[in-house]
Amino acid sequence: MKTIIVIGGSKGIGKAIVSALLPSNKVINISRSSPEKNHENLTHHECDVTKDVLPDIDAADGLVYCPGSINLKPIARLSIDDFKNDFEINVLGAVRAVQKYLDILKKGDQPSILMFSTVASKLGMPFHASVAASKSAIEGLTKSLGAELAPTVRVNAIAPTVTNTELASKLLRNDKMVEKMNDRHPLKKHLQPEEVAEMATFLLSDKAASLSGQIFEMDCGIVSFKL
Numbered sequence: 673m674k675t676i677i678v679i680g681g682s683k684g685i686g687k688a689i690v691s692a693l694l695p696s697n698k699v700i701n702i703s704r705s706s707p708e709k710n711h712e713n714l715t716h717h718e719c720d721v722t723k724d725v726l727p728d729i730d731a732a733d734g735l736v737y738c739p740g741s742i743n744l745k746p747i748a749r750l751s752i753d754d755f756k757n758d759f760e761i762n763v764l765g766a767v768r769a770v771q772k773y774l775d776i777l778k779k780g781d782q783p784s785i786l787m788f789s790t791v792a793s794k795l796g797m798p799f800h801a802s803v804a805a806s807k808s809a810i811e812g813l814t815k816s817l818g819a820e821l822a823p824t825v826r827v828n829a830i831a832p833t834v835t836n837t838e839l840a841s842k843l844l845r846n847d848k849m850v851e852k853m854n855d856r857h858p859l860k861k862h863l864q865p866e867e868v869a870e871m872a873t874f875l876l877s878d879k880a881a882s883l884s885g886q887i888f889e890m891d892c893g894i895v896s897f898k899l
């Protein structure tokens with residue numbers, strides 16, 4: 673049984689990852705609020721990754737970093753503080769987590785790290801300047817750390833399109849918006865957090881032993897196809 677640290681497992685994609693991992697892994701969740709779920713394999717540490725010291729943990733085989741932002745504004749309305757705050761939660765939180773847990777991960781069983789980008793790093797979309805800048809940094813971090821930590825620790829990222837979570841609730845707030853969003857995607861759908869969790873659990877597992885330094889676009893075709 674592996675032990676996986678999930679930062680941001682109380683909601684959204686992280687919550688779905690925790691649920692998918694729990695039957696066969698120990699999960700250590702770190703977030704500001706507690707996960708709703710109680711399970712003998714689940715422990716929780718309350719922590720704000722932007723302010724608090726990350727908790728000490730003795731052993732782990734995987735690390736998932738989920739916190740992120742969708743801060744969409746025209747460039748004229750994006751302040752420097754917007755860029756700094758987005759970088760803080762999307763990138764520096766992940767860097768702190770990697771630095772804090774790298775020594776224990778290196779001692780783990782086929783260890784790996786998983787982070788989150790977005791389709792907006794590859795696909796230019798209006799109003800995404802700040803989040804795209806931060807998530808492009810995550811993609812660079814994934815490649816760089818993948819190389820630096822090979823062959824001991826694998827490092828990958830998932831770049832999802834719109835996923836039905838609290839973070840994206842403004843983009844999917846009524847049936848018309850959902851229909852429009854689905855229509856923009858060649859596969860005529862958006863993502864459910866459980867689908868992203870399937871990919872995440874695969875990447876954390878030994879089945880993905882040959883994959884590192886990769887960014888996996890879960891894009892419902894929006895980056896890959898021009899129809």
Ligand SMILES: NC(=O)c1ccc[n+]([C@@H]2O[C@H](COP(=O)([O-])OP(=O)(O)OC[C@H]3O[C@@H](n4cnc5c(N)ncnc54)[C@H](OP(=O)(O)O)[C@@H]3O)[C@@H](O)[C@H]2O)c1
Pocket residue numbers: 679680681682683684685686687702703704705706719720721722737738739740741742761788789790791831832833834835836837838839840
């Ligand atoms: N949803 C989408 O459409 C979408 C699209 C592309 C990329 N992504 C990326 O996918 C990742 C997951 O997104 P999501 O939609 O699942 O987000 P979410 O619903 O906002 O969930 C984020 C998780 O991170 C935790 N978190 C947030 N800020 C934190 C902090 N300061 N300290 C500790 N924990 C914190 C939250 O828990 P607490 O509030 O309890 O702290 C929550 O468990 C993000 O990196 C996001 O940028 C999402």
